[in-house]
Amino acid sequence: MPSLKSLRTRITSVKSTRKITKAMQLVASAKLKRAREAAEAARPYAKRIAAVVANLAANVTGDDAPALLRGTGADKVRLYVVASAERGLCGGFAANISKLARQRIGADLAAGKTVKIITIGKKAREQMRKAYGERVIDHIDLAGAKKVGFDFAKAAANKITDLFAASGFDQCVLIYSEFKNVISQVPTALQIVPATAPQGVEPTDLAGAIYRYEPTEAAILEALLPRYMASQIFQALLENDAGEQGARMTAMDNATKNAGELVNKLTLQMNRTRQAMITRELIEIISGADAV
Amino acid sequence: MAKLKFALVSPEASVFEGEVDHVICPGSEGEFGVLPGHAPFMSTLKTGVLRVLDGAGERRFSIEGGFADVSAAGLTILAERAAPLA
Numbered sequence: 001m002p003s004l005k006s007l008r009t010r011i012t013s014v015k016s017t018r019k020i021t022k023a024m025q026l027v028a029s030a031k032l033k034r035a036r037e038a039a040e041a042a043r044p045y046a047k048r049i050a051a052v053v054a055n056l057a058a059n060v061t062g063d064d065a066p067a068l069l070r071g072t073g074a075d076k077v078r079l080y081v082v083a084s085a086e087r088g089l090c091g092g093f094a095a096n097i098s099k100l101a102r103q104r105i106g107a108d109l110a111a112g113k114t115v116k117i118i119t120i121g122k123k124a125r126e127q128m129r130k131a132y133g134e135r136v137i138d139h140i141d142l143a144g145a146k147k148v149g150f151d152f153a154k155a156a157a158n159k160i161t162d163l164f165a166a167s168g169f170d171q172c173v174l175i176y177s178e179f180k181n182v183i184s185q186v187p188t189a190l191q192i193v194p195a196t197a198p199q200g201v202e203p204t205d206l207a208g209a210i211y212r213y214e215p216t217e218a219a220i221l222e223a224l225l226p227r228y229m230a231s232q233i234f235q236a237l238l239e240n241d242a243g244e245q246g247a248r249m250t251a252m253d254n255a256t257k258n259a260g261e262l263v264n265k266l267t268l269q270m271n272r273t274r275q276a277m278i279t280r281e282l283i284e285i286i287s288g289a290d291a292v
Numbered sequence: 293m294a295k296l297k298f299a300l301v302s303p304e305a306s307v308f309e310g311e312v313d314h315v316i317c318p319g320s321e322g323e324f325g326v327l328p329g330h331a332p333f334m335s336t337l338k339t340g341v342l343r344v345l346d347g348a349g350e351r352r353f354s355i356e357g358g359f360a361d362v363s364a365a366g367l368t369i370l371a372e373r374a375a376p377l378a
Contacts, residue, residue, distance in 0.1 A: 041305040048301060048368050052334075052361055150303040150372075211363075214321050214335035223336050224359060227372065234303055 018259035025252035071194030084124030091251035153234035185243035297366025
């Protein structure tokens with residue numbers, strides 16, 4: 001049976017852990033609120049750019065279409081962009097994303113395809129490096145940023161388009177976690193090259209009128225697609241951010257509860273030990289008195 | 293007089309939304325103005341100043357790269373960066 005002293009030390013230590021997890025939960029919930037607001041603010045742009053792409057993509061077909069929309073026609077080399085958390089202590093959030101990534105990548109490797117990986121966020125880099133080593137060709141760090149800015153998404157999109165222009169890959173898949181609600185984040189794979197037409201977006205009804213383009217339809221689409229890609233990545237990063245905070249909130253809530261239970265259990269054990277000691281001392285005194 | 297529905301959005305936030313009289317955009321092939329009832333039109337934009345005229349007032353926004361999309365639903369500008377000028 002542990003001594004009274006060691007029990008007391010453990011209780012103090014568990015109590016201070018509980019304070020920390022409680023604080024982390026509160027911080028995460030504040031950050032979650034901000035992340036959701038940011039996601040909300042980004043929605044109009046994403047929606048409108050998707051509508052414009054849908055409009056244009058319907059009109060520009062065949063060889064006129066930019067390569068980003070058409071693809072290379074092959075699927076030998078696949079680029080995975082894995083976006084994950086920057087920090088740990090958020091339950092299974094990062095693990096779930098990398099699980100999906102490993103499933104997809106494993107299937108591609110088994111099919112004899114070449115796989116390249118770009119990671120976003122420290123956890124993604126750690127986990128992908130461990131699993132795939134030199135297949136990880138690039139990384140974008142989110143460290144130090146107060147909030148997820150569009151610049152990160154733009155940097156990622158630039159890297160992807162540059163690599164594509166250099167014939168570095170045929171298809172590109174973005175892996176991130178979709179934010180359903182605070183307790184549920186669903187790892188998702190989204191194909192971004194060749195660009196998929198946005199779903200659920202109706203082309204604007206022009207009622208017979210004809211669009212005029214400046215410079216040309218194809219040139220506009222050419223300039224638009226990298227931005228559309230950046231917007232998709234930005235959305236993914238925002239969802240990830242909200243999901244990460246949500247997952248951390250839940251994880252810390254559980255940790256706080258567990259710590260509370262442990263404190264109760266330890267306190268009970270300490271009281272029992274204390275009582276047992278007193279009883280033993282009394283018995284010793286009484287039996288000592290009897291002997292005299 | 294009919295008003296032009298106008299929205300200026302950047303990736304991080306919606307910068308301006310409302311009904312105005314006249315918008316002058318820095319198009320990549322030259323500046324152009326959009327009035328209510330403009331024919332469907334789409335253009336890339338260059339970095340520059342966007343002028344929004346409403347009644348006697350004028351508001352200016354600095355924008356960086358983007359698109360203007362004019363349709364029956366109004367004018368939408370998708371700018372990579374947009375900020376109001378004082």
